[in-house]
Amino acid sequence: MRMFPKFRWHSRAVHEERDSEQENKAYPRTEGSPCESLTVWRKSLVISCEGFTVIDSDGNLVYRVDNYIEHPEEVVLMDGAGKSVLTMRRRRKLGLGDCWLVFDGEVDNGSAESPILCVRKHVNILQGNTNNVLAYVYRGTSDKRHAFSVEGSYAHRMCKVLDESKEVVAEIKRKEANSKGVSFGIDVFQLIVQPGFDAGFAMALVLLLDQMFC
Template identity: 55%
Template sequence: MAKVHPNRVDSDLPATSAPAAAYGTGGEGAAVLTVWRKSLLLNFDGFTVFDAKGDLVFRVDNYASGSRWEVVLMGAAGEPLLTIRRKKLSLGEHWLVYEGEGGDRPRFSVKKHANVLQGKALAQVTRCGLDAEGGGTYEVEGSYARRCCAVYDEQRRVVAEIKRKEATGGVRFGGDVFRLVVQPGFDAAVAMAIVVLLEQMFG
């Protein structure tokens, strides 16, 4: 059976208060993360994410333990990096992404595209508050079911991609294991939050 990643998870990893910007970039290159659609905890849904060295960098464990209206993206040691909340009483699917355990001021607003005529358009990600000063809107396009998606900035540059992962020998893992490629300058934690939201919208 193909191995997702060999490295163990250390229980005494130091906690960090801010999301990492580019795990496993190796300097100037893009960060290539392996996303496993499985929680580290038994009987829980979620995600486990490894960097290029096989070290744990992100995890989501709380789908089954609480409401699907709120999901927390955590670091390797279980520290909350981003809190994703569905906006109530809104038309369509509208989510807000907060720093850490949440608060009153979201960093991002994410809306699911409802117009089927837009083809490959899946969602729109808009910066909020202070984050908006660094750029405005991102478009997510492709097919999440096929694990083939891209996140574009306002200049139509790809800042993150979801791709199928192939094991050694060309054996496919299927949809539960895939790659998340994050370009330099784009927050890897935000890219992973977009993956979580696509799972909520289209999973």
């Protein structure tokens, strides 16, 4: 069984236009390697379906989500060919917050496969969330110390994923148009992934933030 942080997928990353657009122990940054710039479109290419479409800088479809609904029990991230990359399942438990388990590939309903990650929505009971923490990522369901944190505002599509040393490994940004006066709105945005960090997992975090904060 592959357990985080050793899992890596050799999938490509995503973008809609052809413009040109760390260190963590598990994902060392390669000197001189460019970051991956993906364009995320909150729309399915399948007629009559809600979903996400993710395109790389060469205009290739690399990730997709179809039949997307609000507050589901399960969300499946697929590659461009429709093969399951990650399965995310909502964890039902007593207490505050939204918690999701992340599995590698496709998972059957009766499967006893262990999750590779656990993502928990940050619940700010007291006032004063000065870091604007949105969620924490854990290597195990019982871990007390998080491996990654997500900060910022998903509603404004301005988020950063940070590792334990506070290095930024991925970012969600508003997409800027090349032409003046053209606005993409919040349904088309950029996902910037630093070298060494998995683009599939970064996109999975986008889906979970969408569930937690949309």
